[in-house]
Amino acid sequence: MFRFLQNSPHLLELFYSATGKALIPFRRVLKKGGTAERVFVDIEKWTKGAMFDCRMCGQCVLHSTGMTCPMTCPKEMRNGPCGGVRADGRCEVLPDKPCVWTQAWIRSREMPNYGNDILHVLAPVNRRLKDTSAWINHLHPENLNPPAGWQQ
Amino acid sequence: MRSGSHLERVLRSGKFAVTAELNPPDSADPEAVYERAQTIAASCDAMNATDASGAHVHMSSVGVCALLSRAGFEAVMQVSCRDRNRIAIQGDLLGASAMGVRNVLCLTGDGVQAGDQPEAKPVFDLDSMTLLRTACILRDKSMFLSGRKLDAPPKLFLGAAANPFVPPLDFRPYRLQKKVEAGADFIQTQYCYDVPRFRKYMEKVRELGIHEKVFILVGVGPVKTAKSAEWMRTNVPGVWIPDDVIERLKKGGKGEGKRLCVDIIQQVREIKGVAGVHIMAYKQEELVPEIVAEAGLHVTLPSNMP
Numbered sequence: 001m002f003r004f005l006q007n008s009p010h011l012l013e014l015f016y017s018a019t020g021k022a023l024i025p026f027r028r029v030l031k032k033g034g035t036a037e038r039v040f041v042d043i044e045k046w047t048k049g050a051m052f053d054c055r056m057c058g059q060c061v062l063h064s065t066g067m068t069c070p071m072t073c074p075k076e077m078r079n080g081p082c083g084g085v086r087a088d089g090r091c092e093v094l095p096d097k098p099c100v101w102t103q104a105w106i107r108s109r110e111m112p113n114y115g116n117d118i119l120h121v122l123a124p125v126n127r128r129l130k131d132t133s134a135w136i137n138h139l140h141p142e143n144l145n146p147p148a149g150w151q152q
Numbered sequence: 153m154r155s156g157s158h159l160e161r162v163l164r165s166g167k168f169a170v171t172a173e174l175n176p177p178d179s180a181d182p183e184a185v186y187e188r189a190q191t192i193a194a195s196c197d198a199m200n201a202t203d204a205s206g207a208h209v210h211m212s213s214v215g216v217c218a219l220l221s222r223a224g225f226e227a228v229m230q231v232s233c234r235d236r237n238r239i240a241i242q243g244d245l246l247g248a249s250a251m252g253v254r255n256v257l258c259l260t261g262d263g264v265q266a267g268d269q270p271e272a273k274p275v276f277d278l279d280s281m282t283l284l285r286t287a288c289i290l291r292d293k294s295m296f297l298s299g300r301k302l303d304a305p306p307k308l309f310l311g312a313a314a315n316p317f318v319p320p321l322d323f324r325p326y327r328l329q330k331k332v333e334a335g336a337d338f339i340q341t342q343y344c345y346d347v348p349r350f351r352k353y354m355e356k357v358r359e360l361g362i363h364e365k366v367f368i369l370v371g372v373g374p375v376k377t378a379k380s381a382e383w384m385r386t387n388v389p390g391v392w393i394p395d396d397v398i399e400r401l402k403k404g405g406k407g408e409g410k411r412l413c414v415d416i417i418q419q420v421r422e423i424k425g426v427a428g429v430h431i432m433a434y435k436q437e438e439l440v441p442e443i444v445a446e447a448g449l450h451v452t453l454p455s456n457m458p
Contacts, residue, residue: 074274075233075260079281079334080327082260083315083342084389092389093263105320119326121334124238124282124297148299149289 002051009107012067013114020138027139032132040133048134058129058137059144061122063114066104073100078122081105123150155291157254157309158226158454159198163338163367168421169428170451171228171340171369172196172440174220176210185211185219191437195444197451198226198255200340200430204235206388207267214244214253221252224456228311229253232261237277238286242296245287249306257311257340258284262389281334284312288335310335314368315342316353317392325356328366338367340430345381345393345412347419354423363425370420373432374409374439378402381409410439410446417447 005012023030030036041056048054048069052062055071061078062069070078074093081101084092089102108118123146129137137143145151162169172192177184192199201216217227229248231241245256260280264272278286286297287310294305312331316324328339344350350370357363375381375393378401385393401408413431420426429449433439444451 074263075276075279077260077276077279079279079330080323081320082280082390083313083318084262085315085318085320086389087318087392089319093265099319101323102320105323119330121281121285121330124278124286127277147297149293149295149297150285 005051006067007107009067009111010113013063013111016063016067017113019135023135023139030136030139032136032140032143037133037136040136041131044133044135056131056134057125058132058134059126060134060138063111064117064120064122066106066108066111066115066118068100068104068107070100070104076125077101078125080118123147155254155307155309157307158452159228159255160309160337162197162452163427167452168449169198169367169369170196170444170449171198171200171428171430172437173430173432173434174199174201174216174437175205175434176201176213176216178210180211182219185216186223188437189220189223189225192440193225193457194453195441195451196431197428197453198228200228200230200257203230203232203259203261204267205230205262207234207262207264207269207272209267209269214248214251217248217253218251221254224454224458226255226454226457227253228255228257230257230259231283232259233276233278233280233283234261234264235275237275238297241278241283242286242290245290245306245308246302249308254307255309255311256287257313258287258336259313266389280312281330284310284331284334284336292335309337311338311340312336313342314339315390316350317342317344317346318390321349321353322356325353325360325362328357329360329362332362332366336366338369338427340369341371342390342392343371343373343432344416344420345391345397347416349392349394350420351423354425358425367427368425369428369430370426371430371432372413372416372420373434374413374436374443375401376409376436410443413443414446417443417449421447 052069053072085099091097091099108115201213203213217229220227264274294302
């Protein structure tokens with residue numbers, strides 16, 4: 001079941017944009033630091049954990065990375081594969097696993113809506129957002145602003 | 153000219169550039185650095201000091217580059233994201249520039265498991281791409297990543313690495329494009345032993361117009377024997393050596409590794425968009441002058457070199 005969904009990136013990107021839109025009306029209720037966030041954190045741990053092996057960075061970029069979680073890369077690369085990928089497409093650090101980015105690239109090619117987001121440079125990870133709800137953070141984009149020097 | 157870097161001057165003048173790798177010593181003696189530098193200095197436009205490559209600790213690249221720059225050599229300081237977070241790295245970039253270092257190569261770095269202290273904590277706070285952009289922000293906007301202003305920005309010629317030889321192959325040119333977008337002025341590639349694969353990569357690079365925005369230096373190096381080539385292929389992360397190259401080394405016998413290296417330099421030199429070569433002769437640094445001479449390359453020495 002999970003394997004089927006993981007390899008259906010187009011389905012996932014449709015689901016991604018649908019949930020994004022569905023949550024907007026609840027923007028006022030869903031705030032950081034409340035009970036709602038605690039519940040959301042648990043839901044995200046269960047669903048995204050099972051689906052993507054989510055590491056709860058709190059700043060989901062799955063649509064920019066072929067619906068493959070970049071935080072499962074041992075080097076937490078968010079901007080593409082390192083130079084150590086093995087000839088058979090496996091990871092340099094964890095040789096029994098496929099490189100996250102070889103999968104991300106293949107899947108991104110099957111995503112008509114967000115597929116080309118993989119070509120853009122992403123800002124450094126905001127380490128303070130770890131273990132917070134990415135969905136609530138997305139409803140309040142000021143939480144996701146990159147550092148001031150990066151933006152200007 | 154953004155940086156006052158000798159390497160930048162050579163590249164901008166349209167000359168075919170030669171850089172070479174200097175492996176930092178396991179020593180606190182500055183003479184050990186100068187000895188190694190003397191072996192290769194007259195045969196290259198700049199020397200790369202590695203930053204704990206393969207996750208093995210040696211003298212720091214910031215230390216080596218400060219020594220080299222102070223003595224008038226042209227250094228490329230490699231900076232990896234494995235061991236330091238963004239606070240430490242930004243400070244090192246300012247410090248290095250203050251010590252006269254003018255070239256920086258931004259890397260992600262090998263995983264800690266590759267080294268002899270695999271129990272260490274891997275940092276990877278930034279990745280090569282965000283490190284590159286951070287260095288660019290320091291230099292061009294004269295501010296830290298946080299937005300806090302600098303009194304004097306560092307003068308740096310910014311480099312990045314590329315590996316055109318490992319999967320996902322068709323993503324690699326786009327990743328190069330991202331590095332240019334993030335601020336790369338020059339690129340040094342992983343070892344090239346597969347010229348046809350590199351040619352194909354460069355076709356796409358030219359199609360995207362990237363070769364006009366960045367100087368690409370192709371990584372090359374002599375291998376000792378067919379056996380060591382096979383060892384490298386299985387044990388060194390990211391090194392791709394095709395079977396026919398290993399066959400050639402088996403048949404060729406002694407000195408074939410060097411001849412192969414010279415051949416590859418001459419072949420990649422003909423490819424449009426290639427601005428130079430980066431020679432990595434690990435533990436065979438004495439071969440660098442011969443390789444440069446036999447490949448017919450000419451280098452420009454920094455004016456104040458000893």
